[in-house]
Amino acid sequence: MALNLQKSWLFLALMYLLVNYSTCSNHTLLAKRSNPGRFAPAVATWYGDRDGAGSGGACGWANDVKSAPFSAMIAAGNAKLFLKGKGCGTCYQVLCTREPYCSKNSITVTITDECPGACNNVPFHFDLSGTAFGAMSSPGQADKLRNLGVVNIQYRRVKCNYGRTKIAFKIDPMVNPYWFAMAVEFCDGDGGLDAVEIGLNGSKEFRSMENTWGAVWALNIDPSFRGPFSFRLTSRRNEAVLALNAVPHGFKPGKKSIDRGFLEIEKKDVLVIRSMRNLQQQEGGHRLHRKFRQRGNQ
Secondary structure (H helix, E strand, O other), X not given: OOOOOOOHHXXXXXXXXXXXXXXXXXXXXXXXXXXXXXXXXXXXXXXXOOOOOOOEHHHOOEHHXXXXXXXXXXXXXXXXXXHHHOOOXXXXXXXXXXXXXXXXXXXXXXXXXXXXXXXXXXXXXXXXXXHHHHHOEOOOOHHHHHHHOEXXXXXXXXXXXXXXXXXXXXXXXXOEOOEEEEEEEOOOEOOOEEEEEEEHHHOOOEEEOEEEEOOEEEEEOOOOOOOOEEEEEEEOOOEEEEEXXXXXXXXXXXXXXXXXXXXXXXXXXXXXXXXXXXXXXXXXXXXXXXXXXXXXXX
């Protein structure tokens, strides 16, 4: 998917960085045992076109990475970032300091793809889109920075913030009366999901879905279930939120909205995520405003 070390000079450059990186290989910033907010060392490369958007392929988002809110600011992560798909949607600040090429200002990227193979020769490797890699540069230095091919960077996990963009459920084109699948996009806050449950026919009794690959979750269903479907999404930090009647009755396989290519939540009784602090929903005619609840307390 990402990273193809075909040129010998790039391979040698990478080997050089691996040697110099080894002294910092014990840093694990994002685990619960780490100190949040601190930058830690990593390696960055780039793939695709020089001003390209990369890919959402391994997460199931395809070309959505080209458009807002991703806007091509994405990365393919190695195993410790991709986490077998559970890392899809997580956000990181990254920066480089190599003079005169790097601005030393951080940019924010979202994990939307996987970087296998040589990317796992270091603990943390970000294979950035050409656009994101160039965004780390000083003015007028983008092409020169890309020509380096590989650089040492600093990174830290941050909350995702997609502004007014609502959470979306991208219906799999292979959905049929016996099998339902979707990719979840644009989760503010923690970003990554540890569990997804579905309430069939608008029911509030939820059934667990299987994370088949990337950000795609699936479930075998009875043909009588036609929607609407509700969802309970649980983050890797064990915070749960509800999306009520998110997929309407009569949905079609591969259905896309007019401009984005995914089903976007528009109803007032459906979750609108703007931060991982508050949940706003319309239920029984009464507006509720409450904090996310720990799943175990529900």
